[in-house]
Amino acid sequence: MTPIRTVLAATDLSGPARNAVVRAASIAQHTGARLTLQHVVSSGALDALRQLFADQPDDLQQRLLDEARDEVHALAAELCAPHVASADIHLSAGSVLADIASHADALDADLLVLGAHGASLVRDLMIGSTTERVLRKTRRPLLVVRRGARHGYRRVLIPVDFSPRSLKAIRMTLELAPRAEITLLHAFEVPFEGLLRHSGVNEEALASLHANARREATAQMAELIAAAGLQDEAVQQIVVHGEASVHILDQEQLQGCELIVIGKRGLGMLEELLLGSVTKHILTQARGDVLVIDHA
Missing domain, CATH: 3.40.50.620 (HUPs)
Structure with a gap:
């Protein structure tokens, strides 16, 4: 922890x-x-x-x-x-x-x-x-x-990208809200998917790419949970295709999460000195509290 x-x-x-x-x-x-x-x-x-x-x-x-x-x-x-x-x-x-x-x-x-x-x-x-x-x-x-603190956090959503920040986010959540129900969310997108579709790649081939990306993300999710010292049944795991910010806000509402724990930056080198676009969107649109962490 x-x-x-x-x-x-x-x-x-x-x-x-x-x-x-x-x-x-x-x-x-x-x-x-x-x-x-x-x-x-x-x-x-x-x-x-x-x-x-x-x-x-x-x-x-x-x-x-x-x-x-x-x-x-x-x-x-x-x-x-x-x-x-x-x-x-x-x-x-x-x-x-x-x-x-x-x-x-x-x-x-x-x-x-x-x-x-x-x-x-x-x-x-x-x-x-x-x-x-x-x-x-x-x-x-x-x-x-944003909200009053009538009780400790009971439901926490952690969007993960499998970078070092993801493990730090889990560990800090366990310290901050040790009794909370935790949901780990990973939203994946196939690189250049729009260009591939525009260039004529058929839906069957794209579906295969989605399946491969989902399989890889699911394996990485299992590795992350093991590295955090958690049991699979101790957390809810969601791996979904699409834009991360949309799914994060949707899950916040669907599950009634009171806290979102998110990384400060994305993985790209161009974001090293910037706040990640997903993080900025979540900060402005989330209804509950947001904890922003850095890997350092």
Whole structure:
């Protein structure tokens, strides 16, 4: 298993971000991890505020930090205390994305937790392009929380591509949600299938290619399960032909999955510095929480 020893929950103090704090506290409780709450006063927002007011106190930034500190402590007392004895508090003023990434590194955080939607005036934590920028800045596992944490995760969907990330995803899921029902999903496509069909390759030949790809994927699925130390009956296995993002979202709904655990990048070299297109689609379209991991 991959032990979770330190959890960092970044909050912008908005209503939606409360769900992320509760989930982080719940995870810290059942894993025994150290919990830190982080709030960053955006330097961009401070600059905008200064432009709005001709006369402003010299200690404006310190006043805002003090106010934010009081709010974070109140948040910890209200939402974290039922789960953990104490939570560390970290406040700063600067670039939200850079400060979150650097503090995660300073803590050597095993899990970074963000809410899926940020405050209306400070959009640095909102899902979409900024979440992608957070992921580009850190190789830490990032949990994006949409739902309230009334209980631990009970159904988890793990899309697998049989890369090292797939094994890490399973191991982290076992640590994060040890009692959850796990579904492993692999969606395969035959390379250049559209071109083959367009060039006149008949359906029987294509069906044979599908069968071969399915057979190979099924064998790789068995190897992955064995490498994770699981029994076949302990997980549901789905190997299906078609576009991965479509099948992932379909299975999330069909099985009522509360969490999707997915790799940060695809296998192609061109995606080494980019967030995989499937991952981006799942981050924006999933109804439940999404945990994005990297193999490093």
